[in-house]
Structures are given as C-alpha cells and as structure tokens.
Amino acid sequence: MKSEKVDVLIVGAGASGAAAAWSLADTRMRIVCLEQGEWMNPSEYPTSRVDWESRNFGSMGINPNHRGRDTDYAINDTDSPISVANFNAVGGSTILYAGHFPRFHPSDFRVRSLDGVADDWPIDYTTLEPYYDENDRMMGVSGLAGDPAYPPKPQIMPPVPMGKSGQTLAEGFNKLGWHWWPSDTAIATEDYDGRAQCINLGGCYTGCTQGAKASSDITYWPKAIRNGVELRTRCRVREITVNGSDFATGVVYYDENGEEHHQEAEIVILACNGVGTPRLLLNSTSSRFPNGLANSSGLVGKNLMFHPYALITGVFPEELDGYMGPGVCIWSQEFYETDPSRDFVRGFTYECSRGRGIVGSAMIGLGYGRIPWGSEHHSAYRKFHKRLAGMSAICEDLPEEHNTVTLDPSLTDSNGIPCPKISYTLSENSEKMLEFAIARSTEVLKASGAEDILTECPIAHGGWHLMGTARMGTDPEKSVVNDWGRSHDVRNLFIVDGSIFVTSAGVNPTRTIQALALYIADSMKKRIANLFD
Amino acid sequence: MPNNSEIISNVTIDEKVRLQLGALLDTMIPPNDYLGVPGAGDNEIVLQVVRSLRAASLQRIADALEELDQSTVGELNRTFSELPQHEREEWFGKHDLARHELVRIVGSVTLQCYYCDSRVLESLGVEPRPPFPKGFEVQQGDLSLLEPVRKRGPIYRDPG
Numbered sequence: 001m002k003s004e005k006v007d008v009l010i011v012g013a014g015a016s017g018a019a020a021a022w023s024l025a026d027t028r029m030r031i032v033c034l035e036q037g038e039w040m041n042p043s044e045y046p047t048s049r050v051d052w053e054s055r056n057f058g059s060m061g062i063n064p065n066h067r068g069r070d071t072d073y074a075i076n077d078t079d080s081p082i083s084v085a086n087f088n089a090v091g092g093s094t095i096l097y098a099g100h101f102p103r104f105h106p107s108d109f110r111v112r113s114l115d116g117v118a119d120d121w122p123i124d125y126t127t128l129e130p131y132y133d134e135n136d137r138m139m140g141v142s143g144l145a146g147d148p149a150y151p152p153k154p155q156i157m158p159p160v161p162m163g164k165s166g167q168t169l170a171e172g173f174n175k176l177g178w179h180w181w182p183s184d185t186a187i188a189t190e191d192y193d194g195r196a197q198c199i200n201l202g203g204c205y206t207g208c209t210q211g212a213k214a215s216s217d218i219t220y221w222p223k224a225i226r227n228g229v230e231l232r233t234r235c236r237v238r239e240i241t242v243n244g245s246d247f248a249t250g251v252v253y254y255d256e257n258g259e260e261h262h263q264e265a266e267i268v269i270l271a272c273n274g275v276g277t278p279r280l281l282l283n284s285t286s287s288r289f290p291n292g293l294a295n296s297s298g299l300v301g302k303n304l305m306f307h308p309y310a311l312i313t314g315v316f317p318e319e320l321d322g323y324m325g326p327g328v329c330i331w332s333q334e335f336y337e338t339d340p341s342r343d344f345v346r347g348f349t350y351e352c353s354r355g356r357g358i359v360g361s362a363m364i365g366l367g368y369g370r371i372p373w374g375s376e377h378h379s380a381y382r383k384f385h386k387r388l389a390g391m392s393a394i395c396e397d398l399p400e401e402h403n404t405v406t407l408d409p410s411l412t413d414s415n416g417i418p419c420p421k422i423s424y425t426l427s428e429n430s431e432k433m434l435e436f437a438i439a440r441s442t443e444v445l446k447a448s449g450a451e452d453i454l455t456e457c458p459i460a461h462g463g464w465h466l467m468g469t470a471r472m473g474t475d476p477e478k479s480v481v482n483d484w485g486r487s488h489d490v491r492n493l494f495i496v497d498g499s500i501f502v503t504s505a506g507v508n509p510t511r512t513i514q515a516l517a518l519y520i521a522d523s524m525k526k527r528i529a530n531l532f533d
Numbered sequence: 534m535p536n537n538s539e540i541i542s543n544v545t546i547d548e549k550v551r552l553q554l555g556a557l558l559d560t561m562i563p564p565n566d567y568l569g570v571p572g573a574g575d576n577e578i579v580l581q582v583v584r585s586l587r588a589a590s591l592q593r594i595a596d597a598l599e600e601l602d603q604s605t606v607g608e609l610n611r612t613f614s615e616l617p618q619h620e621r622e623e624w625f626g627k628h629d630l631a632r633h634e635l636v637r638i639v640g641s642v643t644l645q646c647y648y649c650d651s652r653v654l655e656s657l658g659v660e661p662r663p664p665f666p667k668g669f670e671v672q673q674g675d676l677s678l679l680e681p682v683r684k685r686g687p688i689y690r691d692p693g
C-alpha cells in the first residue's frame with residue numbers, strides 16, 4: 001500500500017527521534033515518525049504494584065531477547081561478553097534509562113589530538129553547547145552548578161537528594177581527596193513543565209510512574225505532536241528505498257497487522273539507535289548499494305562501542321537508603337582525563353548508586369554466596385537489607401572496526417526482517433581501565449566504611465549505550481555521515497542517534513545524542529534552501 | 534530462568550506436589566518465630582510461586598520434586614517432605630542441594646515472591662505498599678561536604 005508523500009520521515013521515536021521531530025516541527029513541513037513500539041501507559045509501570053521488582057525480570061526487563069514483547073526484535077549476542085539492553089516504544093530506551101545525564105567534556109571531542117588514539121570529532125564542545133542547553137530545558141535537568149570537572153553549565157533544578165548513601169560515599173571520596181559532585185540527572189526535582197517532581201519511588205529502571213524522569217514520550221513528543229508531527233506506532237521499517245540518482249525515496253514498513261506499506265518522503269532521518277540504525281541500513285540493499293545503504297566507506301555497523309562497566313557494591317554496617325530515591329545520586333570524575341602514569345589511555349566516571357530493592361538485595365546476596373538457603377538465610381539477609389551502596393565505573397570504549405553489528409544469517413523478527421548480530425571483544429585498554437577502576441573503587445568504598453565489597457566486571461547485561469556504528473566525519477572514506485549528520489552517499493538521508501558518535505567518552509550518551517539531534521535538525525533548517533547540494 | 538513476567542492465574546497443582554514444594558521452600562527459607570516471618574513454604578507464598586512459574590516448567594518441577602522426595606527414603610525411611618525441618622535442612626546441606634537444578638529454577642522466583650509478602654516486609658520495617666503514589670522521603674545530604682572539591686578548582690582538560 002502506498003501512502004501520501006511526506007516531507008520528512010523519521011524512523012524511531014526514542015531519545016533522538018523525538019528531539020529531531022520537535023525541532024523540525026517549526027518548519028511546518030509534513031513530518032511523520034514511524035515507531036515499531038507503542039505508547040506506554042505510566043500508570044501500568046511496576047512501581048504502582050507491590051511486586052514491582054519482579055517485573056524487572058519480565059515484560060519491563062532490559063533485554064529484548066528475554067522480554068517477550070512482540071514490539072521487540074531479537075539481537076544475537078552470543079559473540080559478545082556484553083548483551084544489548086534497550087526498549088522499543090515511544091520514548092525508546094529512555095523508558096527504562098536511569099536518567100544519568102552527564103555532558104561530554106571538551107576533551108572528548110579531541111581524542112586523537114590530545115591522546116593520539118581513535119579520531120577527533122568533526123565538531124567540538126562549543127558547537128554543541130547551545131544544543132546541550134536547549135535539550136536541558138526540554139528534558140528538565142537537575143544538578144548543581146559549579147562542578148569543577150566541567151566548564152560552567154546552567155542549573156535548571158536542584159540536584160536529586162544525596163541521601164544517606166550519597167553522603168556516606170561522599171565522605172569516602174573526601175577522605176581520599178578525590179573529586180565527587182551531585183550527579184546531573186534527567187529527573188525533575190521540582191514540578192517542571194507539566195511534570196510532577198520525583199517522589200523517590202526508586203523504580204526508574206522500570207519506567208517512572210510519577211512522570212518525573214524525562215523519557216522522551218513525556219518531554220519532546222507531546223510538544224512535537226502539538227506542533228503538527230504525526231507519530232505512527234506499531235510500524236516497523238524494513239528498508240529504505242532509493243532511486244537511480246542515489247536519493248532516498250522513502251521506506252517500506254509493516255503496520256500492526258503485518259500489512260506492507262511504502263511511505264514516500266523527501267527526507268529520511270534515522271533514529272533507531274546504534275544497533276537498529278545499522279541494521280536498517282544493512283537491510284536496505286539494492287543493485288546500487290549491494291553492501292547496504294550509505295555504506296561506501298564499509299563502516300556501517302563497524303566500531304560498535306558500548307562502555308564497558310564494572311559494578312562495585314559495598315556492604316555497610318549501618319542502614320542506608322535501600323532502593324528509595326532515584327538510582328543516581330553522586331558521581332566522581334577523578335579518573336576521567338588521560339594520565340600518562342597509568343597503563344591505559346582515556347578514563348571513566350564513577351556513578352554512585354543507592355542500594356537494591358528488597359528482592360534485588362536477596363538476589364545479589366545469594367548470587368555472591370553471602371546469603372545462604374536454610375536457617376542462616378534471615379540473619380544473612382538482614383546484613384544486606386538497606387546496607388548496600390556503591391558505584392559503577394563507566395569506561396570510555398575506543399572504536400575498533402572488529403566490533404560490529406551485522407545481519408544474522410537466520411534470525412528474523414515477527415515480520416521476517418533479518419535481525420542484528422553483534423560481535424564485540426573487550427580491548428586491552430578497557431580491561432586495564434576496568435581493573436584500575438575496581439581497585440580505586442575498593443579504596444573509596446573502604447574509606448566510606450564498607451565491610452564487604454562485591455564486584456561484577458564487565459556488567460554482562462549492560463550494553464545500554466549503543467554508539468559508533470555509522471560514525472560522523474568529513475572524509476567519506478572514513479565516515480558514514482558528514483559533520484551535520486547527512487549521509488555522504490545519499491544526500492537526503494540523515495542519522496541523528498548514537499550511531500554517529502566518533503568516540504564514546506566516559507559518560508552516558510543520551511544528553512549528547514539529543515544535543516546532536518537538535519544540532520543536526522538545526523543545521524538542516526539553516527540549509528533548507530540547498531539541503532541536498 | 535523462568536519467565537515469570539506475567540502471573541499465570543489458571544495454573545493448579547495437586548495437593549501432593551504442593552506439600553512437596555512447600556517442604557522444599559521451607560527448607561530454603563525456614564519460618565522464624567522470633568522475627569515473626571513465615572517460611573517460604575507458607576501456603577500463600579507457595580501459591581504465588583506456582584503462579585509465577587512458567588506453566589511449561591511445572592511438570593518438570595513436579596518430577597524433580599518427586600525425585601527429591603524419594604531420595605531420602607533409603608537412608609532415612611521417610612520422604613523428604615515427611616522429615617522434620619532440621620533433618621530436611623541437614624539433608625539439603627549434606628547433599629549441596631543449593632546447586633541442584635530444581636533449587637536454581639525455583640530459587641529466584643521464590644525470592645521474588647517471598648520478599649513481596651506483607652508479613653516479611655513488615656518484619657523488615659518496610660510498609661507493604663507499592664512505591665507509587667506515596668513515594669518515600671530521602672534525606673537531602675550535606676552539600677557543605679563539597680568544600681574540598683571546590684577548593685581544588687577545575688580538573689577538566691581544555692583542548693584549547
């Protein structure tokens with residue numbers, strides 16, 4: 001079935017698709033977004049039920065291979081020590097994200113110049129700064145101005161409470177003379193722009209029932225739709241179609257009933273994340289593009305970056321916050337910048353976390369052999385209950401061409417579309433950085449008073465940051481899109497998600513993904529008269 | 534791991550399997566009068582565990598429970614579920630049943646159901662209610678602790 005031609009077609013309604021749609025809406029162009037998932041209903045999120053934690057393991061879980069939602073597609077992760085975590089719905093993975101919201105640092109855009117590894121970005125911090133600010137206002141960022149790990153940035157709302165956990169860890173950092181600061185979060189600590197303030201439910205990872213966490217379904221989307229963008233849900237795009245002049249003509253997609261449609265468009269924008277976007281490009285083959293669309297560089301699907309994580313949990317003698325409060329509280333960037341005295345380049349952020357839930361504490365205790373079955377169970381559990389706090393070390397992952405997203409030869413989704421396969425190995429640099437991060441976090445946890453320390457490295461289920469698989473750059477032989485997100489090969493095709501990252505930095509990516517999406521949308525608006533030249 | 538995302542309400546098990554499962558779960562998490570908590574073999578919790586297990590795995594579990602039940606007969610002359618609590622615990626430890634596939638399959642579901650039970654939550658000082666809509670109080674923390682961090686000045690690299 002053929003639908004009426006639109007001006008702009010966006011694929012994916014997650015963090016980046018939402019930001020691009022909202023920004024482009026003021027052009028009054030006819031904009032349609034196709035999203036394979038559905039609108040979520042926050043009142044059905046787990047924290048409105050007593051058994052909220054159990055649903056972490058089921059339909060609100062982070063792994064699409066286990067979640068069992070028909071809006072998901074499977075991802076073959078057997079060739080990777082880290083599996084992909086995502087969510088497919090209006091709001092995309094922001095439905096489940098923790099709302100940790102750091103910016104990149106100025107040095108993150110100059111990795112080759114400063115440290116002689118990977119590549120510099122074709123843009124810098126100053127280019128993105130106004131878009132960071134705009135995105136901060138749209139999402140509603142909480143934090144404390146004056147963090148010495150960053151150039152000055154505006155404060156919109158006060159930071160999330162440190163709680164007993166944050167305060168205990170902060171004292172440990174102070175004893176060692178290390179940097180720490182209240183985390184920047186995409187969590188409203190005051191009523192903000194129609195959203196209610198955080199009431200410390202503690203279930204951010206399973207969707208925020210209160211609406212305090214800035215998932216893009218409740219921030220950008222209502223405004224974009226009000227401004228005329230059409231969002232079609234349960235529409236799964238199979239491929240991008242092209243004409244003989246190497247222009248995209250639209251996409252082929254399946255609706256909820258499995259019916260095939262061809263949606264024509266003047267401009268196609270991909271926002272399917274660092275796995276979904278290369279999957280779609282690789283599925284879009286034709287005689288002109290036998291290796292997938294926009295892939296003359298051969299780099300579509302290459303350079304997959306995750307951020308290897310180490311999880312370090314301390315068991316404290318006194319009661320802390322338990323699961324109450326947002327998972328995020330304070331961070332440390334003591335080891336963020338390259339230090340030539342270490343045996344690795346680049347660095348990492350410690351993101352401190354509060355405790356686990358009631359069930360989660362039991363699971364972790366059992367998993368680490370600290371809580372047995374039998375009569376000792378109760379006393380051992382009580383040593384864990386509300387007594388856990390710690391941190392994850394989020395390590396910069398450097399781009400390596402052998403870390404890839406390819407198409408699985410046999411796995412398909414419910415519409416018969418080939419599914420992605422990821423192949424990934426931890427680099428030596430990452431392994432050394434992780435080892436260092438665990439050693440230093442052990443010191444700080446001990447300084448904070450922890451009596452027992454549990455570590456997991458890498459976090460095997462922690463592939464929640466998906467970057468680098470359609471990188472940006474000025475050289476068409478070494479990049480997929482140019483310095484404002486346009487494909488080098490197909491001049492009316494744009495990418496706005498984390499695929500275009502050149503390097504990953506040592507921080508969570510979503511604030512930068514959205515700032516980039518706003519920057520690309522703005523670049524398109526500024527060039528609208530000669531967009532395809 | 535069983536997919537216990539959705540509660541399967543129409544699952545039933547016969548009385549014998551219920552008793553066998555109850556005996557195993559009570560061995561894993563025994564009742565404790567001092568703390569005022571039921572064991573995981575408590576009727577309501579067993580029912581919740583059964584509902585949360587995948588229907589497809591129930592027959593396998595029933596077979597494994599029967600096997601476990603019979604395993605004590607030769608040595609102790611009674612089935613596992615007929616043994617008193619302390620003897621079951623002894624058997625469980627001696628035969629390292631924590632590693633048994635059956636225990637692994639029911640283990641995580643048991644924790645999920647046990648630690649949602651209102652009696653257990655109350656004994657931990659936790660109000661048995663969903664987090665939403667009341668939420669929780671979390672202390673703000675002392676931001677004056679940042680003084681030494683501020684004093685140090687900027688630590689980021691300016692690439693110029």
Ligand SMILES: Cc1cc2nc3c(=O)[nH]c(=O)nc-3n(C[C@H](O)[C@H](O)[C@H](O)COP(=O)(O)OP(=O)(O)OC[C@H]3O[C@@H](n4cnc5c(N)ncnc54)[C@H](O)[C@@H]3O)c2cc1C
Nearest residue numbers: 012014015016036088092093097098099100237497508510
């Ligand atoms: C558990 C978890 C915790 C996280 N915590 C944080 C955090 O604290 N801080 C942070 O910065 N980041 C965090 N992230 C990552 C963050 O969610 C992502 O970086 C962000 O959502 C990526 O935005 P995106 O637009 O690139 O992709 P997504 O938000 O993933 O959106 C992509 C959308 O595209 C749709 N799509 C894909 N393919 C197709 C197709 N063929 N047809 C139609 N639709 C399609 C998908 O359904 C999806 O909705 C977390 C993620 C997870 C899963």
Ligand code: SF4
Nearest residue numbers: 198199201202204208
């Ligand atoms: S802690 Fe705050 S942000 Fe997280 S789910 Fe609860 S109300 Fe939402």
